[in-house]
Amino acid sequence: MALALAEATPVESIALDVEGVSHRYELDGKSLQVLDNVSLTIAPGEFVALLGPSGCGKSTLLRLAAGLETATTGKVLEDGRPITAPNPDRILVFQDATLFPWRTVRANIATGLEARGLLGEKGFRIDEVLKLVKLEGFADFYPHQLSGGMAQRAALARALVNDPKLLLLDEPFGKLDSLTRLRMQNELLDLWKSAGFTALLVTHDVEEALLLADRVIVLSDRPASIVAEIRVDQPHPRRRDDASLVALRRSLLEKLGISHDV
Amino acid sequence: MSAAVEDTFGGAGRRTLALPFGGVWRNGLFAAGTWSLTAALSYGLPDVISWGATELFAIIMLVGAGIFLALSVTVHRLGGFGRTLIHYGPWFIVLGLWLGVWEVLTAKLGWLPKPFFSPPQGLLHVYITDWDRLLICIAYTGRLWGLGFFSGILVGFAAGVALGWSKRFAYWGMPLLKLIGPVPASAWIPCTFFIFPSVFHASIFLVALASGIPVAILTAAGVSQVNRSFYDVARTLGADNRFLIFKVAIPASLPNVFVGIFMGLYYSFAVLVVAEMLGAKFGLGWYLQFNTAYSAYANVYAALIIMALICAGLVRLLFVARDRLLGWQKGIL
Ligand SMILES: Nc1ncnc2c1ncn2[C@@H]1O[C@H](COP(=O)(O)OP(=O)(O)OP(=O)(O)O)[C@@H](O)[C@H]1O
Ligand SMILES: [Mg+2]
Numbered sequence: 285m286a287l288a289l290a291e292a293t294p295v296e297s298i299a300l301d302v303e304g305v306s307h308r309y310e311l312d313g314k315s316l317q318v319l320d321n322v323s324l325t326i327a328p329g330e331f332v333a334l335l336g337p338s339g340c341g342k343s344t345l346l347r348l349a350a351g352l353e354t355a356t357t358g359k360v361l362e363d364g365r366p367i368t369a370p371n372p373d374r375i376l377v378f379q380d381a382t383l384f385p386w387r388t389v390r391a392n393i394a395t396g397l398e399a400r401g402l403l404g405e406k407g408f409r410i411d412e413v414l415k416l417v418k419l420e421g422f423a424d425f426y427p428h429q430l431s432g433g434m435a436q437r438a439a440l441a442r443a444l445v446n447d448p449k450l451l452l453l454d455e456p457f458g459k460l461d462s463l464t465r466l467r468m469q470n471e472l473l474d475l476w477k478s479a480g481f482t483a484l485l486v487t488h489d490v491e492e493a494l495l496l497a498d499r500v501i502v503l504s505d506r507p508a509s510i511v512a513e514i515r516v517d518q519p520h521p522r523r524r525d526d527a528s529l530v531a532l533r534r535s536l537l538e539k540l541g542i543s544h545d546v
Numbered sequence: 547m548s549a550a551v552e553d554t555f556g557g558a559g560r561r562t563l564a565l566p567f568g569g570v571w572r573n574g575l576f577a578a579g580t581w582s583l584t585a586a587l588s589y590g591l592p593d594v595i596s597w598g599a600t601e602l603f604a605i606i607m608l609v610g611a612g613i614f615l616a617l618s619v620t621v622h623r624l625g626g627f628g629r630t631l632i633h634y635g636p637w638f639i640v641l642g643l644w645l646g647v648w649e650v651l652t653a654k655l656g657w658l659p660k661p662f663f664s665p666p667q668g669l670l671h672v673y674i675t676d677w678d679r680l681l682i683c684i685a686y687t688g689r690l691w692g693l694g695f696f697s698g699i700l701v702g703f704a705a706g707v708a709l710g711w712s713k714r715f716a717y718w719g720m721p722l723l724k725l726i727g728p729v730p731a732s733a734w735i736p737c738t739f740f741i742f743p744s745v746f747h748a749s750i751f752l753v754a755l756a757s758g759i760p761v762a763i764l765t766a767a768g769v770s771q772v773n774r775s776f777y778d779v780a781r782t783l784g785a786d787n788r789f790l791i792f793k794v795a796i797p798a799s800l801p802n803v804f805v806g807i808f809m810g811l812y813y814s815f816a817v818l819v820v821a822e823m824l825g826a827k828f829g830l831g832w833y834l835q836f837n838t839a840y841s842a843y844a845n846v847y848a849a850l851i852i853m854a855l856i857c858a859g860l861v862r863l864l865f866v867a868r869d870r871l872l873g874w875q876k877g878i879l
Contacts, residue, residue, distance in 0.1 A: 347778075350782050351782075352778050352781065352782065370778075370781040370782045370784075371782075371784070372782070372783055372784035374782070375782055375783065376778075376782045378775065378778070378779060380775070382773075382775045382776065382778075382779050384776060384779075384794070384797070384798075385874055385875075386797040386798065386800070386872075386874045387797075387874075388874075395779075395780065395783050395785075395793075396783035396784055398789075398793070399780065399783055399784045399785040399786070399789045399793075400784045426873075426874045428874075442783070443783075446783065446784070
């Protein structure tokens with residue numbers, strides 16, 4: 285399915301290092317600590333999933349990695365260099381699709397290329413990613429004419445068209461129905477294998493994390509710190525009823541504070 | 547849905563539309579009735595107060611009645627235009643009645659006396675006797691309004707974007723704008739006289755100010771209210787400031803800008819009279835004042851109607867432009 289993309293884009297990937305990062309938001313003089321001494325290293329081309337309770341600071345961590353925010357203390361590095369500003373090499377797919385309502389789906393996807401003056405050179409990729417997220421027929425629709433899931437797929441396409449070296453995904457499949465979700469997970473996996481970018485996926489779905497990631501990191505409640513790290517060595521394609529995955533799932537749920545019978 | 551449409555748009559018209567060819571447009575017949583009634587009243591009853599153009603008014607009403615009579619059987623063959631006519635059917639009926647009542651109360655009974663009130667035939671008289679001067683006035687006002695309005699909204703838009711975008715600009719500009727905003731245009735007359743080389747320039751400035759200020763205020767509000775996440779998304783996609791301003795902030799605030807332009811349009815018309823008070827030789831505002839001074843209220847009403855029609859036409863044009871530019875909003879609002 286991801287063939288067109290696979291052939292067109294041999295992408296390099298980058299390493300992401302988070303070193304002793306703590307982050308706090310200042311709100312009307314009060315400060316809210318969100319991250320507490322988080323350290324993690326993601327190798328180039330690795331697929332890491334972040335799990336954690338709602339409001340613990342997962343999105344915040346992604347914003348730091350995207351360069352939209354600077355950590356209060358600690359360092360966030362790409363290939364050893366500090367991340368100081370956003371850069372289209374590291375693209376964040378936001379939790380809400382946040383499509384520009386005044387742009388059609390096609391124009392939304394074109395945003396990154398347009399902003400960097402690459403529309404002429406790479407414009408053909410727009411049709412490829414449209415096909416990839418199954419929105420070929422909706423290129424000229426405006427965001428308010430899309431369903432929630434379609435909007436999220438369009439947002440994913442808007443990131444992918446830029447051939448990011450690091451793809452930061454904030455619950456990208458949250459609004460999809462379970463079938464589309466499965467399909468998109470497979471698409472993402474194919475894409476990741478063929479394009480070779482580094483992926484950091486925030487999700488609240490333990491199974492999704494286990495099916496996709498090389499490594500699953502579990503965060504504590506706010507302020508988030510890393511409470512567990514699990515390596516998933518199973519080769520792809522993985523089966524969700526695979527015995528070792530089921531065991532991992534149980535232990536992950538326990539780490540998240542949810543015991544048995546779930 | 548269709549029932550609701552029928553209720554609001556006048557059920558009778560819609561239902562006859564549904565009839566096969568040859569169906570009669572009943573509201574057209576009624577309109578022909580009220581219009582010919584008014585024609586008869588104007589022609590038949592003697593004028594208590596002389597206004598002139600009595601016969602011409604009766605003839606025009608009669609011709610109108612004839613047209614409605616013809617339309618009542620042919621309107622269904624006129625396509626879109628016909629549907630518009632049918633939509634306004636009830637208005638045509640009432641218009642005929644209203645002109646009749648107005649005519650009787652003023653010219654025929656004299657209850658509403660000269661010079662304060664004028665019957666429709668009085669206005670007609672103004673149009674046929676003073677049309678050349680009115681045309682010149684329209685041209686003069688058009689030039690003044692066009693120059694003032696367009697320079698006003700351009701400057702207002704640019705200022706609004708700057709105010710909404712830049713904190714430093716807003717720090718100095720917003721208080722000034724808030725102080726200047728409520729000042730009535732006539733208060734500017736003394737200093738504009740001093741600052742501008744000619745009366746014409748001063749008048750343009752007043753019109754520009756009236757139309758520019760609401761545009762500036764609303765644009766600034768729009769730009770500063772743009773959802774921050776749009777900027778975040780654009781920045782992660784590699785957008786620079788230029789892109790953020792022109793491709794994110796401005797399109798996102800365009801709905802607000804249009805509200806400002808609509809307000810500016812109304813204010814600019816309201817200020818025309820003041821602007822032409824400065825010593826213009828011609829112009830609708832000048833015409834209004836000149837004739838008010840001579841208690842020629844029929845001329846005043848005649849010019850007011852022209853202004854109202856021009857303003858309505860411009861509003862209509864602006865709506866078309868907005869729908870073009872803001873097509874993406876359909877279904878959101
Ligand atoms: N811009 C901000 N200013 C102040 N506080 C913020 C800001 N953004 C997030 N927070 C706070 O930081 C905490 C963590 O937010 P974050 O969005 O990172 O959570 P999350 O783990 O992504 O949650 P969820 O799974 O529900 O999306 C929350 O308590 C939130 O209120
Ligand atoms: Mg989140």
